[in-house]
Amino acid sequence: MSTPSLKKGAPLAEGKRETFSSRKLFILSAIGSAVGLGNIWRFPYVAYENGGGAFLIPYLVAILCAGIPLLFLDYSIGHRYRGSAPLAYRRASRKAEVLGWWQVLICFIIAIYYAAIIAWAAMYCWFSLTKAWDDNPDGAGAFFQSDFLQVAPEAGVSMDIVGGVFGPMLGVWLVAIIIMVAGVNKGISRANGFIMPLLIVMFLILVVQSVFLPGAVDGLNAFFTPNFEALSNPGVWAAAFGHIFFSLSIAFGIMVTYSSYMRRKSDLTGSGYVVAFANSSFELLAGIGVFAALGFMAYNANSAVSDVAASGIGLAFIAFPTIVSAAPFGSVIGVLFFGSLVFAGITSLISILEVIVAAFQDKLGWNRKAATLVVTLPVALVSMILFPTTTGLYLLDTMDAFVNQFGILACALVLVIVFGAGLGMLPRLAKHLNRHSSIKLGTAWMVLVGGVGPAALGYMLINEIQTKIAEPYSGYPVWFNGVFGWGMAGALIVGAVLLALVPWSKKSKLNDPEFAEHQKHVEAEELPDPVGKEY
Amino acid sequence: MSGIAITFMIIAMLTIWGGLAISLVNLSRNPEKHDDDVEPVTTGNE
Numbered sequence: 309m310s311t312p313s314l315k316k317g318a319p320l321a322e323g324k325r326e327t328f329s330s331r332k333l334f335i336l337s338a339i340g341s342a343v344g345l346g347n348i349w350r351f352p353y354v355a356y357e358n359g360g361g362a363f364l365i366p367y368l369v370a371i372l373c374a375g376i377p378l379l380f381l382d383y384s385i386g387h388r389y390r391g392s393a394p395l396a397y398r399r400a401s402r403k404a405e406v407l408g409w410w411q412v413l414i415c416f417i418i419a420i421y422y423a424a425i426i427a428w429a430a431m432y433c434w435f436s437l438t439k440a441w442d443d444n445p446d447g448a449g450a451f452f453q454s455d456f457l458q459v460a461p462e463a464g465v466s467m468d469i470v471g472g473v474f475g476p477m478l479g480v481w482l483v484a485i486i487i488m489v490a491g492v493n494k495g496i497s498r499a500n501g502f503i504m505p506l507l508i509v510m511f512l513i514l515v516v517q518s519v520f521l522p523g524a525v526d527g528l529n530a531f532f533t534p535n536f537e538a539l540s541n542p543g544v545w546a547a548a549f550g551h552i553f554f555s556l557s558i559a560f561g562i563m564v565t566y567s568s569y570m571r572r573k574s575d576l577t578g579s580g581y582v583v584a585f586a587n588s589s590f591e592l593l594a595g596i597g598v599f600a601a602l603g604f605m606a607y608n609a610n611s612a613v614s615d616v617a618a619s620g621i622g623l624a625f626i627a628f629p630t631i632v633s634a635a636p637f638g639s640v641i642g643v644l645f646f647g648s649l650v651f652a653g654i655t656s657l658i659s660i661l662e663v664i665v666a667a668f669q670d671k672l673g674w675n676r677k678a679a680t681l682v683v684t685l686p687v688a689l690v691s692m693i694l695f696p697t698t699t700g701l702y703l704l705d706t707m708d709a710f711v712n713q714f715g716i717l718a719c720a721l722v723l724v725i726v727f728g729a730g731l732g733m734l735p736r737l738a739k740h741l742n743r744h745s746s747i748k749l750g751t752a753w754m755v756l757v758g759g760v761g762p763a764a765l766g767y768m769l770i771n772e773i774q775t776k777i778a779e780p781y782s783g784y785p786v787w788f789n790g791v792f793g794w795g796m797a798g799a800l801i802v803g804a805v806l807l808a809l810v811p812w813s814k815k816s817k818l819n820d821p822e823f824a825e826h827q828k829h830v831e832a833e834e835l836p837d838p839v840g841k842e843y
Numbered sequence: 844m845s846g847i848a849i850t851f852m853i854i855a856m857l858t859i860w861g862g863l864a865i866s867l868v869n870l871s872r873n874p875e876k877h878d879d880d881v882e883p884v885t886t887g888n889e
Contacts, residue, residue: 359850525844529844531848532855533847577874579870582870588859746873
């Protein structure tokens with residue numbers, strides 16, 4: 309519930325930066341961003357593959373030692389320098405602006421394919437009612453590839469539009485653009501305030517229904533039985549750090565942008581802990597629901613859970629339809645599962661788009677509506693050209709793999725090095741976080757962000773580079789991975805440098821008097837060390 | 844379910860859902876502060 313009556317000060321003037329009207333709405337929006345497709349379709353399998361119940365140990369270590377500390381780094385930069393990613397970084401240091409544009413371009417790539425997956429899920433919500441995949445004698449996998457996506461036999465770039473994907477994608481973009489045009493309070497806050505409670509209720513019903521299916525216990529047994537030997541494998545620890553990193557939407561620019569809309573006297577760390585544990589709570593719930601359903605699938609096929617366990621697209625669009633067809637009240641399971649994917653996806657998509665919209669809004673100094681349309685329409689156009697085609701699946705697969713590793717991961721590594729060792733800003737940022745927060749941070753936070761962060765991220769990045777160089781990703785042609793994988797990842801860096809070179813106009817938010825006022829208060833708060841009880 | 848699987852399920856629920864519960868309690872014990880959008884509020888106690 310928002311508390312508009314508690315808002316003090318003058319009404320929002322034209323061009324004034326928006327703020328979330330309540331802490332609750334910020335937290336819901338941040339959870340909406342963090343809880344995405346990965347929580348539902350990635351975490352259960354990652355945990356199962358990396359030690360089952362024993363995965364809990366590296367997972368918790370990763371949350372506490374890397375996830376939450378890096379989340380606070382994002383919060384502190386966004387809140388202290390009160391701007392979109394490029395503007396906030398530039399205010400911290402002129403040379404750091406390029407990192408912001410790198411994140412903006414990363415978000416552009418993610419947004420164009422994320423919308424496609426949401427559209428698929430929306431269609432599968434509809435298909436669940438009639439169990440449309442039952443019409444294909446070769447099963448749900450053949451239905452997905454041949455009937456629904458009409459995937460071309462070879463990876464490439466085709467302009468053959470698939471009508472069944474084009475229509476729902478158009479719908480997804482329409483909804484996303486309407487939310488974005490409405491702004492932070494009337495769009496993003498309202499959408500999350502409505503969708504997130506609905507998502508939680510829907511998912512709870514799905515989990516309860518799943519655990520009562522025959523064979524569900526075997527699925528849960530497979531999911532929670534610990535394999536302690538896994539703990540001695542560095543790959544398992546890397547998987548935990550990698551998963552937490554992506555799951556919490558760290559270093560996407562999203563949390564920098566969202567925290568820039570928080571009031572000055574916000575409890576940043578207290579809110580951050582709620583967001584991080586809510587994200588993990590949802591993942592645990594997803595693990596239970598997904599593995600209970602996979603237990604039923606194995607029971608029905610008279611096979612082992614290990615034979616049916618899957619993640620990602622295979623879990624959602626092949627395993628789950630099979631479960632929907634066989635389970636009692638299967639259509640209900642289908643609508644709840646795919647509906648959850650749509651809702652989890654749309655709240656994440658709008659947070660990804662906000663990174664881009666806010667960046668251009670700040671740099672151009674335009675009003676919300678104009679900046680949103682100038683940004684989202686071209687993004688939607690590129691998305692609609694590339695992904696509802698017979699080669700959309702190949703593009704999505706390659707772009708997703710490369711933008712995650714050589715976009716987000718690489719950018720995050722540079723970011724922690726720049727803000728830690730490079731600019732030496734961690735003490736100042738810690739002080740900023742502590743000023744109004746309930747949970748105080750000290751040297752440990754700086755060591756985790758400046759030391760553990762770069763070490764963990766560097767290890768993961770080196771591993772990924774070795775893997776991707778060793779063999780062509782997914783067996784696709786070298787030219788295809790070269791252009792849409794390596795080439796795309798390199799183009800993001802070149803594009804970021806070019807965008808950072810574009811001068812800030814007089815109308816831009818760089819010299820915003822509102823920020824000067826904010827800066828004055830923030831700097832005044834930073835001068836003396838807090839003595840005695842904080843007030 | 845085996846005993847060890849049940850044990851780990853309970854530990855996972857207690858640490859993760861418990862962590863959420865503790866975070867929420869901490870937040871509720873620290874009520875939201877409201878800063879003036881135009882002028883800073885520096886009255887001492889808030």
